[in-house]
Amino acid sequence: MGFDFIDLALLVIIFSIVGYYAYLRYREEKRKKEKQLIPTLKYYHEKFSREKREFTEKAKKFRDKMEHFRNKLQQIENEIYRYKWEKDEKRYLRNLKGTDFEWTMSFLLKILGFKVYEPPVYKDHNIDFIVEIDGFKICVDFVDYQQLKKLNENYIRQLTEGKEKYKCCGIWIISNGNVEKKDGWDRQILFFDYRDILRFFPSIRVVEDYYEVQTKFHNYELLHKETSDEIIRRDTWIKEVEEKLKEAYRKKSMVAE
Missing domain, CATH: 1.10.287 (Helix Hairpins)
Known part of the structure; x- marks a missing residue:
């Protein structure tokens, strides 16, 4: 103890x-x-x-x-008129397909001052994008040269219904192929085919220049x-x-x- x-x-x-x-x-x-x-x-x-x-x-x-x-x-926006189409750029435009064609042309529309956005439902009523400028909305469908065969009466009717649904004042179909314009289609449909793009749009070289500067x-x-x-x-x-x-x-x- x-x-x-x-x-x-x-x-x-x-x-x-x-x-x-x-x-x-x-x-x-x-x-x-x-x-x-x-x-x-x-x-x-x-x-x-x-x-x-x-x-x-x-x-x-x-x-x-x-x-x-x-x-x-x-500066690019102010001098966009200087972008003239060269032979290589025309060939490049002619060979664009699918999403590459859609992205290039929609980006070009943005550079030209349009507000560009997709419809809430992907490709709803064959609409790829809705563009807006000065309060006016236009339904846009991009159709590459390989997809021209889908432009039938039913396809155009879908576009027209989409125009009414989204309260657009018109429809643009933009293609790098040669579009055969159909009688009886909605008069508010405006076609831009390969020749029209060369006539009314600046060279797509502006897309490359603008995208490069914008990325930086x-x-x-x-x-x-x-x-x-x-x-x-x-x-x-x-x-x-x-x-x-x-x-x-x-x-x-x-x-x-």
Whole structure:
């Protein structure tokens, strides 16, 4: 019994010494941490401020690039009449099929100032896109040279019903083939075949030029947004550090008193 009591007493003493030592270490670490708090906060304040300046400079460069490419897009729109059809471009137009033909011509309509969007139901009533300008809506169907055989009375009736459904003022059928215009079809249907495209539209080279510049503009727009977000983060972090510095100085002055 005595042996157990002695062992227990020794354990209590050992744990007391260890606990006291741990307490002293904790006090020492806390003191060091408090002593280093203000210098650490100052370091982070300078670090975040420096990073904010760097991101601000980057954001300005990206904004300047955006402005440069925005001006180039405007220049292409203003000088679109300069895009004349060359032999290779005519051959390229003639060979376009399916979605490539749809995308190229719909993008060209956008460059020309039309608002272009798909109907809520995909290819509803044979309508590929609805284009809008100055409040007027037009149903558009793109038919490549391989699909001309589908232009029958039933197909045209579907387009006409779609025009009424979406309250469009007319229908455009645009094809890179030669369209045989049918008597008795809705007079509000306007055909643009291969020859009409060459006559009324600028060369599709403008699509390539515009898309390239637009892509660069969007890339720099994305970089500018990401950089601006980083500036906002640094602003938040700087304010948080400044609040902590105020609190640290307040506690330090209280201890000094």
